[in-house]
Amino acid sequence: MIDPQLLREQPDVIRRSQEARGASVGLVDDAIEADARRRAAITEFEKARAEQNAFGKTVAKAPKDEKQALVAQAQQLAARVKELSQAATDAEAAFDQVVGAIANPIVDGVPAGGEEDFVTLRTHGEPKSFDFEPRDHAELGELLGAIDIARGVKVSGSRFYFLKGIGARLELALMNMGLDLALAEGFTPLITPTLVRPEVMAGTGFLGAHADEIYYLPADDLYLTGTSEVALAGFHSDEILDLEGGPLRYAGWSTCYRREAGAAGKDNRGILRVHQFNKLEMFSYVLPEQAEAEHEALVGFQERMMQACELAYRVIDVAAGDLGQSAARKFDIEAWVPTQGAYRELTSTSNCTTFQARRLDIRTRTESGKTTPVATLNGTLATTRWIVAILETHQQADGSVVVPAALRPYLGGLEVLEPLS
């Protein structure tokens, strides 16, 4: 949710943001109007309520013989209060609805436009070239006995898979390497619940436009999370945090579930796009003025991981229209996937400024003792998808795969993954 004060005092900031996102600018004026109506309704109700409260005290103190007449009067007052109360509630709900539809104002510098309008901030490493015909990760996974797609489909349907043998170990190695980096940077590891209540799902903003991406269990009214970000954001909901010692950083590990409803026919081969995968996610709670610095820090950690995996990648500044409701800025890191001849997203890190925290009621205390919403940020540190880029990038002509040096300690010193035979 956006800052209502910003809406009142600097609506142009929000208008510009909406425009850059290709979202409704008119919504801003609707919200300002709804805000005015809401405040008028509240004032009216509260006046009547104050009157009723005062009257109630005289009723309580009145002698018995006068009570009857006073109560009759009070009944009329009560009826009016009830009406005004309802009106105020309605006006608040109307305001919440309009204001809730406005996306987080973007950070200055975010490129305007849609999916194609990203700006490449930097690239690292050269796309790998081969003097043989490279195999794609699905084929390599099969040769190595690392990925069993056929059996995944047999057991659970399309877009499911088994990680087997060295494939399973490779994923755990990636996660552990990420966790070690996170620990060194002051992150607290969390293994999070993957089933959450509707309020938490809504609070983190995942029940909006992309609600059909989410698995839902009607028998228990619970949602399966597509990222541990949901649980990590909910972790401190309704709390006042002490951030004097710096950012509160968490590294959440969880399995992630995505319906991929809108992705029919896209990335059908291999495990690039699947219904279930594992992810190590960074999540930071910081003072609002530190949010952009923390954002840079998170993307820095991601780059260290990419470099440790010896992948060629680029960092992009995602355009406003492709940010989603909560993010004010998003950096994606895309790794080169040789058989696709393209950079594919391996990580994403979002600065949600105070937008998410406002909705989840996560605050901190300022020096004057007032409370104020914190900023939240999140970003990927490792996921199953990385296996795609690692296998394809480091493959050799015989189908074996060289293990990046930094990853070897996590695989018992293994230097090369060999085909089964």
Place this chain on the structure above:
RNA sequence: GGAGACGUCGCAUAGUCCGGUCGAGUGCACCACCCUGCUAAGGUGGAGUCCCCUUAAUGGGGACCGAGGGUUCAAAUCCCUCCGUCUCCGCCA
């Protein structure tokens, strides 16, 4: 899954049976000051959150006793639903 108990302002509790004098007492912790003087204690005062109006600072009002409804002129207190916690029993990886 069955039976019972419970959910009050940071923590622990009083208040709920018999609705108004309860936005709410006490202890601990916290903050300020005073006293005292040393690895103490005592005294006085102050503290919550959210919202609305107002202001230069300020002041006024409303809401909040797990959440949401209901009854009533009036609800922490009565009724309903939900959520959660604890104890016992059952079941289970």
